[in-house]
Amino acid sequence: MTAHKKFEEITLRTEPIFKGKIISLQVDHVQLPNGETATREIVKHPGAVAVIPLLDDKMIVVEQYRKPLEKSQVEIPAGKLDAGEEPLQAALRELEEETGYRSEHVKHVSSFYTSPGFADEIIHLYVAEQLIKGEARPDEDEFLECEAITLEEAQQYIRDGRISDAKTIMAVYAWQLYRLTGQI
């Protein structure tokens, strides 16, 4: 990706606020293009991966509790990048940990920022086909349940709000486009 700098905001000072296990928070004091100053509240995140696992005419999804939403959600398998880990390796690792499936047919779909207004989190999204069944082994503080759903079920889950996160809705759109155009 080429970095475009139109309307650049110059950092005058960075105020560290919090350093947690997963995210950190800082407030940047910036100079705007008109010379005025402003503050920007910025969450730093290590980045993440997500996988669209396709098994015959179904997609493998995982249900887990999302504390920020105070409800459980059905999502495609995903997880944070470990330090120094390549996104593709992370995607294969998360797929196997969360679902038990492995694949040698994995393709990059896109990489996207989830909340560019206040966070630098990027998700690298892959599609995995020709899945090989193994055994799931989630992290010790990770409680989740796998399910294989059809495209029609996925669309119904979106209408019901059981699927309601950006990456999974994007995955369902990408899967439908793949069906219609043969391209992903």
Next chain:
Amino acid sequence: MTAHKKFEEITLRTEPIFKGKIISLQVDHVQLPNGETATREIVKHPGAVAVIPLLDDKMIVVEQYRKPLEKSQVEIPAGKLDAGEEPLQAALRELEEETGYRSEHVKHVSSFYTSPGFADEIIHLYVAEQLIKGEARPDEDEFLECEAITLEEAQQYIRDGRISDAKTIMAVYAWQLYRLTGQI
């Protein structure tokens, strides 16, 4: 949306960390389904709206600098909900402020969480058609530039990384599906 509580994590204590102009941060100490405890770093956000503005065979997008990414990005018009504001009203307001366009033909596409692992931000996404040209009037600390792009240009922007945020990639997929199926 029905709230599902599978694998619920019970809040033992909430530690407030930061309260900013836009986001706030807290650490929740939780009890997991197995009785163990853990911490969850949670960003609270007021929620946002985004609009897919379709004008003939083009979509109106805005380029702006995204400080968390340290680059400018091309995105669909979007913005935070004001206190007490209805999402549809916010969508019409942001569309007009950022692009100058108004519309009486606006439809809800979906509402999604951007980063359910660490944030409660929800974006309500609309499509706006039959646009009426007025005058843009962005907020005083908002510097942006509008452009009308074709579907093919949008897809090229994704490949180039000029479009690389979840809501805009989702918007391009939804627009392509709309072209192919007549439904959005």
